[in-house]
Amino acid sequence: MSCIMVLAESRQGNLRDITFEMLAKANELANQMNLKVNVLCLGKNNESMAKNLSAYAYEVFSIDDELLANFNSEIYRKTISKVAQEHKPSLFFIGHTAFGIDLAPSLAHELNLPLITDCIEIIREDSKIVATRQMYSGKLNARVLFKEQSGMMTIRSGTFKPAELKLSGNIVTKPIPEEFKTGHASNFLGYEEVPTTGIDITKADIIVAIGRGIKEQKNMPAVEDFAKTIGGELACTRPVIDAGWMPKDRQVGSSGKTVKPKLYIALGISGAFQHISGMKSAQTIVAVNKDQNAPIFSVAHYGIVGDLLKIVPMLKDKIKEMKAGA
Numbered sequence: 275m276s277c278i279m280v281l282a283e284s285r286q287g288n289l290r291d292i293t294f295e296m297l298a299k300a301n302e303l304a305n306q307m308n309l310k311v312n313v314l315c316l317g318k319n320n321e322s323m324a325k326n327l328s329a330y331a332y333e334v335f336s337i338d339d340e341l342l343a344n345f346n347s348e349i350y351r352k353t354i355s356k357v358a359q360e361h362k363p364s365l366f367f368i369g370h371t372a373f374g375i376d377l378a379p380s381l382a383h384e385l386n387l388p389l390i391t392d393c394i395e396i397i398r399e400d401s402k403i404v405a406t407r408q409m410y411s412g413k414l415n416a417r418v419l420f421k422e423q424s425g426m427m428t429i430r431s432g433t434f435k436p437a438e439l440k441l442s443g444n445i446v447t448k449p450i451p452e453e454f455k456t457g458h459a460s461n462f463l464g465y466e467e468v469p470t471t472g473i474d475i476t477k478a479d480i481i482v483a484i485g486r487g488i489k490e491q492k493n494m495p496a497v498e499d500f501a502k503t504i505g506g507e508l509a510c511t512r513p514v515i516d517a518g519w520m521p522k523d524r525q526v527g528s529s530g531k532t533v534k535p536k537l538y539i540a541l542g543i544s545g546a547f548q549h550i551s552g553m554k555s556a557q558t559i560v561a562v563n564k565d566q567n568a569p570i571f572s573v574a575h576y577g578i579v580g581d582l583l584k585i586v587p588m589l590k591d592k593i594k595e596m597k598a599g600a
């Protein structure tokens with residue numbers, strides 16, 4: 275039992291943010307547990323990814339092959355399992371992403387490791403590892419104590435802050451074993467990018483989020499105008515996506531994005547747990563809702579009970595006035 279292993283996640287040759295979030299947590303725990311952090315990078319033409327990762331780990335295992343260019347859970351599982359069996363990690367971190375959710379259960383089974391999914395905190399307590407995981411789409415948080423000294427965890431994106439590290443890890447390039455190259459039941463057919471607006475709401479400092487309380491699409495320009503005035507990005511709940519008023523990459527919640535802005539303004543949002551799970555860690559939450567009993571007020575730091583269609587223009591004018599006087 276020698277290391278904390280992190281599975282780097284990449285898409286189209288680019289490392290995803292979740293990789294650096296997991297590496298930050300892995301290094302923090304490794305320092306406390308006197309362990310090394312190793313990172314596993316699967317892909318094609320991995321040189322620049324491996325070099326980038328070497329600043330965050332003691333060893334980078336780069337498995338470079340045409341067959342690994344795109345995610346295939348069967349080939350990935352076999353390849354990762356082989357490396358993990360050689361290095362026997364104490365803890366193994368995988369992103370709680372579409373990629374990780376597909377891979378982790380069968381991999382944990384193959385490696386005979388206990389698996390804790392959807393982790394939002396991992397700490398060391400009395401020499402044991404305690405993970406907090408989300409259950410029922412964030413309705414409940416469960417603290418799970420690892421009885422064993424080893425285990426696998428899937429980590430929710432946006433949970434841990436990536437940290438700038440300057441290690442100089444050793445890059446070990448390994449081939450994909452020949453026997454894994456044939457006989458797989460599934461093949462990769464093609465890659466299609468989901469249309470996006472080009473704005474990443476997970477990076478925004480200010481978010482103005484719209485819920486079903488907006489009522490009609492024709493009411494949206496007033497909110498867009500308000501967001502522009504305060505330098506915020508627009509986001510929304512699922513019904514707004516379902517209505518086709520905003521693109522999917524703006525959805526916040528358990529089946530959308532997890533955001534942590536400095537300011538989150540929730541307009542006409544009831545506060546269903548599937549939505550709250552994606553925004554409850556915002557630094558300051560302001561909610562506007564005409565129903566004083568709306569659950570959103572239980573997570574809001576400031577609340578306004580009233581009609582958003584009247585309150586938004588008033589807020590905008592007030593902010594403009596304050597800006598002009600500043």
Ligand SMILES: Cc1cc2nc3c(=O)[nH]c(=O)nc-3n(C[C@H](O)[C@H](O)[C@H](O)COP(=O)(O)OP(=O)(O)OC[C@H]3O[C@@H](n4cnc5c(N)ncnc54)[C@H](O)[C@@H]3O)c2cc1C
Nearest residue numbers: 485486487511512527528529530542543544546549564582
């Ligand atoms: C598996 C699953 C996954 C899901 N994932 C997500 C997810 O990722 N994100 C997500 O958001 N939802 C998700 N949902 C849906 C979720 O359960 C809720 O249905 C949704 O969040 C409700 O959105 P809402 O608050 O906009 O609408 P509503 O619940 O209908 O709330 C509208 C609110 O607007 C208020 N309102 C109405 N008119 C006004 C007005 N003029 N001024 C001020 N307030 C007004 C009302 O009082 C009400 O509180 C998921 C559901 C399931 C089953």
